[in-house]
Amino acid sequence: MRPDPLPDDPPHSGAATGQFGCWEMDLSDMTLVLSETARAICGLGPATCGLDDVLQHVHPDELQHVSDMVHAALHAGARLDLGYRIVRAAGETRHVRVRAELLRQEGGRARYLGSVEDVTEQVRRQSEAERNAWLLQMASGVAHLGGWSYDAAQGRVIWSDEVCRIHEVPLGTAPTVEEAIGYFAPESRARLSCLVDACLRGGTPYDEELQLVTARGRHVWVRSIGEPVRGADGTIAGLQGAFQDISDKHEAEQQAADMAERLSATLESITDAFYTLDHEWRFTYLNPEAERLFKRPRAQLLGKVLWEEFSALEGGVGYREFHRAARENRTVVFEEYYAPYQVWSEVRAYPCAQGLTVYFRDVTEARKTEESLRLSEERFRTIARATTDVVWDWNLEDDSLWASDSIESVFGYTPADFSGPIRGWSDHIHPDERERVISNIQSAIAAGGDHWMDEYRFLRKDGSTAFVLDRGYITRDAGGRAIRMIGAMVDLTERRQAEHRIEYLAYYDVLTELPNRQLLMERLQRALDDSARGRSASALFFIDLDNFKSLNDTHGHALGDQLLRQAAQRLRSCLSRHDTVARFGGDEFVVLLEGLSMDIHQACAQARRVGERMLVTLRQPYDLGQYTHYSTASIGIVLFKDAADDSGELLKRADMAMYEAKNAGRGTLSFFNPDMEAALAARMALENDLRHALRHCEHEFALHYQPQIDRDGKLTGVEALVRWRHPVRGMVSPVEFIPLAEETGLVVGLGQWVLKQACDQLLAWAANPATAHIEIAVNVSVRQFHHPQFVAQVLALVTVPGIDARRLKLELTETSLLENVDDTIAKMHALKLHGVSFALDDFGTGYSSLAYLKQLPLDMLKIDRSFVLDLLTNQNDAVIARTIIALGRSLGLRVLAEGVELAAQRDFLFEHGCDAYQGYLYAPALPASSVTSVACKP
The missing domain is CATH 3.30.450.20 (PAS domain)
Known part of the structure; x- marks a missing residue:
């Protein structure tokens, strides 16, 4: 029987692209009629063919299955829906899907009417999607990323395998919400509890970085993301989210922040x-x-x-x-x-x-001043930004490797450089470590493990070496055979370099590259231990460069740094490689000489020879660029051959011997002797007495006031001078205790007491018309002026009712003014707003900076007594005095000369315009009552 004509391919069915065609089969003779598109899909020529003609194009691996399914459908008259592969004439394999329905017509005639669709592209996409899903699962393991969900009705949190691994609990663990939150560190637990509660109650999603304590007690940083899950009625039925171990990222960020902070602090300081x-x-x-x-x-x-x-x-x-x-x-x-x-x-x-x-x-x-300065080099180390991980995928079956794009920014290679066999990667491992790393990987695979981790050196494309942390996770088939390894490389180079730098800075001085105090003390303790065993004697040298501060003040720190570096090199040249020379601080060096004779006389001679060699080399001219500097050194030496004294005591003795060398004229050496300890003991006793006196100021300290006279001979002010009446020693000279107070820091408390007494005296004199006009000048030390509470302390005194702050004058030295100029000016302005005035004491004796002088809110310059003493006989002193007076006049400042003892001195100063005078010509320092008597005389 001839079949009815086959209808055209359905419109918009894809026939135009050769993807969808129609066919029919008459069951009476099993003859098929195919549309043009159907023939193109199946690779058939004639429009009419038999069933066997179609089946012979089915892929051999599926022919039996397809034949059985077709004949079963024909026998039962059932609907047909079948997908399989076909092989076309050119050998091309395609995927098709065949569907058909049985149609019965009047007269009993039956036929199948169906379609055939080319689904090759759909199958390819589905396969790709499944592969991508698998890769995503692998990448999640590499990136320590997992998921979780919470069903409020069940009351349990479902964790993915990766989340369980992060918590270090068995896979499949499903805790309650409270149990899950309980894994977090206390400082993170409360925060997460609030976030979960807000998400459950109000639907507020969250994304937080928190600290977790695993089941094994490890502290790790994680990123937890949560969002609400709503039911069909819109109510919140639970939560879901993601969970990631970010410990490496958190540590890298913290290290980067620390380095950045140190760098910023360095540049700011x-x-x-x-x-x-x-x-x-x-x-x-x-x-x-x-x-x-x-x-x-x-x-x-x-x-x-x-x-x-x-x-x-x-x-x-x-x-x-x-x-x-x-x-x-x-x-x-x-x-x-x-x-x-x-x-x-x-x-x-x-x-x-x-x-x-x-x-x-x-x-x-x-x-x-035509002095040549060179700018000292500052080495600036750029801290590289933290690098991202390089993710890689190694197919163990075909030995092919894939690397992420970040390999270019981290190591200089392109992903294509590593697209071949694994040898392309292993060849870039440092030769000294290549065999070990490959052996460890093979061992991890052979042992049936699920991961491998190692640290090693890796060669960048530019030939440099990087330190890396590499880890990979092994995938195995059902039989346990390793088929793939996915991992990530982290560049640890900056961390290693930072660790080495920190270790270096802990034990060495950056400027001179000598051992620092820390390393010296360790070696000194080792030498003491050796001495205790009677092996040999040793000597400790304390070396101070003479007049180094003068070089720094006059020529700048750049030349000072050059001198220190050259001195360090010279000291090294005087010693053997077994001896130690360390920079102790500033311009001080310490040398530890070991292996000396156990005979004290021979050891002394050995130490002296080395010390004299140091003195000779240190006094040679220093070439500081365009400037040649001559310097000497003072050396103190202490010998030791047992452990009777500790390292601190030895250093103290060497220091005392060094000061003895300075007192002997500098440029020489001195051995320690017990008399030095006696001098130190006397100094310590005086310090203890001073501390005791400061606790009982009213009993031992008193203020005397030296009058200050104006050009008309009138008493206009006084300078407050502290006196110490020791209960045993009697009157102690200020020359003895003021420097000691400065050195020990006790001057801050003493200065505050002096200010308080002076302000109390201002209040007392304010009540008497004859003394109300008197100004009191108070000397303020550098330490006291730069104390953080200095301004507040002064204001607390001068704002007492009855005190006129304009009668208080603070005398500052050039050193205190030029130390942190901006802070100095700010403090002076803060006090001047309340009427307090300022005088520059001992002007001309320090490092005077006229550029700063005009910026300072001063009221008076004081000519130091050293210039007044010989101005009648020394032309230089006379010129200096006249210059200071002229300078004060040009700046609008009053000028006072101190130390005026002769009328001729006063006349000279008067002639040149000096405004006020102070000295024994008028009066010594007097008790307050005597000043009152002088002021009340008509």
């Missing part, structure tokens, strides 16, 4: 001005010193263009040198005059990836 510019010449950072020299707060400069904010620089030396540094990628050093501020600056600029880093300092004073 260095004495040089420092700033950075981007490639558009915009400010990106300024430290406090740069703010001060630019005279602009950093908030006004950040993001602004250098040449626009300081237009006078454009076209000048700095403009050309900065552009040359950027263009040629080279360091530039130059000096430049900035006319608007009338200052010379020495500038050192370094090109970097972000733009330019610049150090500069004000060298105006040094240039005026």
Whole structure:
């Protein structure tokens, strides 16, 4: 029987693309008629064919199954829905899906009417999706990422395998909410409880980093994410979320933050001005010193263009040198005059990836005095940003490796460099560790383990070596055979370098590269232990460079640092490699000489020879660039050959011997002897007496007041001078106890007592018209002035009713004024607002900076007695006195001369315009009652 014509392929069925076709089969003769699209899908030529013609194109692996299913459907007259593979004429394999329905017509005729669809692409996508899902599961294990859910009705939390591994509990553990929260550290537990409660009650999702305590007691950091799950009626039926171990990330972030904080603190505290510019010449950072020299707060400069904010620089030396540094990628050093501020600056600029880093300092004073200064180099170590993990996938079956894109940013390789066999990776392991690492991996696989972890050195593409932490998780088939390993590499190089740097800084001085105090003390203790065993004697040398402070004050710290480095090298040259030379602090060095003779006389001779060799080499000229410096050293030596004394006692004795050498004229050495301890004991006794006296000030201390006379001969003020009447020693000279108070810090308490007594006296004199006008000048030490509570303490005294703060004058030294100038000016202004005035004491005896002097809110300059003493016979002193008077007049300051003992001295000072006088010509320091009597005389 001839079949009815086959209808066209259904519209929009995909026939146009060859994906969907129609067919029918007459059951009377098993003849099939196929549409054009159906023939194209199945690879058949004629429109009419037999069932066997179709079946012969079925893939051999599925032919029997397909034939059985087709004949079973034909026999039962059932609906047909079957998917299988076919092989077309060219050998191409395709996936098809066949569907058919049985149609019965009048007369008993029956036929199947059906369709055939090419589902090859659908099958491919489904296979890819299943593979991706599997890879996602593997990656979750690598990234320590798991999921969880909570059904409020069941009251249990369902954890994924990874979440169980993070908690270190058996897989399948399903705790209650309270039990789950109980795993968290106490500081995180309360926070998570609130978050879960808010999510359950109000539907508020959360994403928090918290600390977890595992079942084994380990503390780990995790990221916990939760969101509500709502039922059909919209109510919250439970929670679900994700859970990730972020301990490595948290540790890396903490280390990066610590390093950044140390770096920031270093830049903020260095004495040089420092700033950075981007490639558009915009400010990106300024430290406090740069703010001060630019005279602009950093908030006004950040993001602004250098040449626009300081237009006078454009076209000048700095403009050309900065552009040359950027263009040629080279360091530039130059000096430049900035006319608007009338200052010379020495500038050192370094090109970097972000733009330019610049150090500069004000060298105006040094240039005026024609002294050559060199800017000391500051080495700046850039801390690299924390790197991301490099994820890799190793197929053990075909030995192929895949690496994530981050391998390029971390190690310089592209993912394609590692797309082949595993040998492409193992060849980049450091040769010294390659065999060990590969052996460990093979052992982990052979032992049936599920993971491998190792630390080793890895060669970057540029040839450098990186320290890495590598870990991989092994996937096995049902038979336990390892088929895949997925892992991640972490670059530990910066952490290792930081650890080595910290270890170095703990034991060595950065400037001189000598052992520091810590390492010295350890070696000294070892030498003491050896001496206790009677092996040999040793000697400890305490070395101080003479007049080093003078070099620093006159030529700057840069030259001082050069001198210290050269001195360190010279000391090393005098010793054997078994001996120790350490920088003890400042300009002090300590040498430990071991292996000396047990005979004390021979040991003394050995130590003396080494000490004299040090003295000779240290007194040789120092080449400090354009400046040649001559220096000597004072050396104290103590011998020891048993452990009777501890290391601290030995250092103290060597220090005492060094001071004995200084007292002997410097540039020499001295051995310790017991008389030095007697002197130290006397000093300690005086210190103890001073401490006792400060607890009973009213009984032992008293204030005397030396009058200050104006040009008209009138008493206008007094200087408060403290006197100490010791109950046993009698009157103790201020020359003895004031320096001791300064050195021990007791001067702060003593100074506060003096201020209190002076203010009480102001209050008493205010009640008498004859004395109400008297000003009291009080000396303030450096330590007292820079005490954090100094301003508050003074204001508490001068705001007492009846006290006129204008009658209190604080005398400061140049040292206290020039130490932290900004803080000094702020404190002075705070007190001047209440009427307190200021005098600069002993002007001209220290390092006077006229640039700072004009910024300070002073009221008076005091000519030091050392200039007044010989001004009648010494032309230099006379010139200095006249200059100070002229300077005070030009700055609008009153000038007082102290130490005036002769009328001729007073006349000279009067002639040149001095405003006030103090000294024995008028009166010594008097008790308050005597001052009152003087003031009341008509």
